[in-house]
Amino acid sequence: MLLIACPWCGPRDEAEFHYGGQAHVAHPEDPAALSDEEWARYLFFRDNPKGLFAERWSHAAGCRRWFNAVRDTATNEIHAVYRAGEPRPVIT
Amino acid sequence: MTAESVAGSVAEFAIGRRSPAAAYAARFAAASAGGAIRLAEIPFLTHLNVRADPASPAAERIGAALGVPLPVEPGVVTEGGGLSVLWLGPDEWLVVGPDGAARELTERIRDAAAGEHVSVVDVSAQRTTLVVAGERARDVLAHGCALDLHPREFGPGRCAQTLLARTGVVLVAVEDGFHVLVRSSFAAYAAEWLLDASVEYRG
Numbered sequence: 001m002l003l004i005a006c007p008w009c010g011p012r013d014e015a016e017f018h019y020g021g022q023a024h025v026a027h028p029e030d031p032a033a034l035s036d037e038e039w040a041r042y043l044f045f046r047d048n049p050k051g052l053f054a055e056r057w058s059h060a061a062g063c064r065r066w067f068n069a070v071r072d073t074a075t076n077e078i079h080a081v082y083r084a085g086e087p088r089p090v091i092t
Numbered sequence: 093m094t095a096e097s098v099a100g101s102v103a104e105f106a107i108g109r110r111s112p113a114a115a116y117a118a119r120f121a122a123a124s125a126g127g128a129i130r131l132a133e134i135p136f137l138t139h140l141n142v143r144a145d146p147a148s149p150a151a152e153r154i155g156a157a158l159g160v161p162l163p164v165e166p167g168v169v170t171e172g173g174g175l176s177v178l179w180l181g182p183d184e185w186l187v188v189g190p191d192g193a194a195r196e197l198t199e200r201i202r203d204a205a206a207g208e209h210v211s212v213v214d215v216s217a218q219r220t221t222l223v224v225a226g227e228r229a230r231d232v233l234a235h236g237c238a239l240d241l242h243p244r245e246f247g248p249g250r251c252a253q254t255l256l257a258r259t260g261v262v263l264v265a266v267e268d269g270f271h272v273l274v275r276s277s278f279a280a281y282a283a284e285w286l287l288d289a290s291v292e293y294r295g
């Protein structure tokens with residue numbers, strides 16, 4: 001079980017959260033201009049790194065806000081949490 | 093059943109309100125007899141969900157109209173004049189008032205919003221309020237809640253939306269214990285769970 005720090009509520013049990021996949025996937029400026037392949041790439045293709053990964057979480061059983069976290073997919077260690085709209089912090 | 097008897101039962105239903113945990117009054121009282129733990133329901137409180145930009149003039153005017161500022165710090169409750177305002181999110185609050193106050197409070201908030209982008213919804217029927225009080229209140233809740241409820245972390249004036257026995261609740265710390273705001277459809281489950289968790293503390 002992970003202890004995840006909601007940027008609003010502080011550390012809470014993993015059971016209070018929903019996972020939202022990769023963060024910072026920008027919606028295309030003009031979807032109609034995309035080819036089917038480009039649209040499919042936006043919809044379905046995601047990074048799958050072993051290591052640091054910026055991803056979205058929702059504090060579903062708490063304040064119900066979406067936020068972002070940088071998690072190491074190999075160790076499950078969460079290196080940073082930040083509010084939606086804030087830039088991805090640089091992890092050294 | 094005749095049309096008259098159907099109409100009669102509908103009329104009776106409209107007159108007699110029944111709170112979500114009403115059936116537990118006797119068992120709550122029996123569990124509270126020892127004094128170390130006190131369980132009860134506070135039925136029919138007014139609950140208004142308010143959403144507004146916390147930095148907007150409207151948010152300030154709503155606080156002034158209620159006589160209680162909308163708290164901007166996560167997990168904080170502001171109180172005054174028989175009302176409490178619970179922080180639910182960075183732009184969301186629960187205004188708790190006495191039974192029957194929904195209409196007047198809604199109008200007061202709408203007037204204060206004065207056309208700005210604000211939402212006020214009467215959610216009084218969504219949840220009921222269970223009291224878990226007494227010196228062992230924290231021990232009872234700890235059976236099913238992962239939060240640190242010690243007064244140095246979660247004393248009076250604090251609130252949290254969290255899970256209690258896997259059920260979504262709003263926990264509010266009060267002087268002698270806690271208020272557990274639980275959805276009406278989960279009230280019986282929460283009541284059964286609280287009665288079970290409190291067995292060893294009844295004295």
Ligand SMILES: [Zn+2]
Pocket residue numbers: 006007008009010059062063064065
């Ligand atoms: Zn939260």
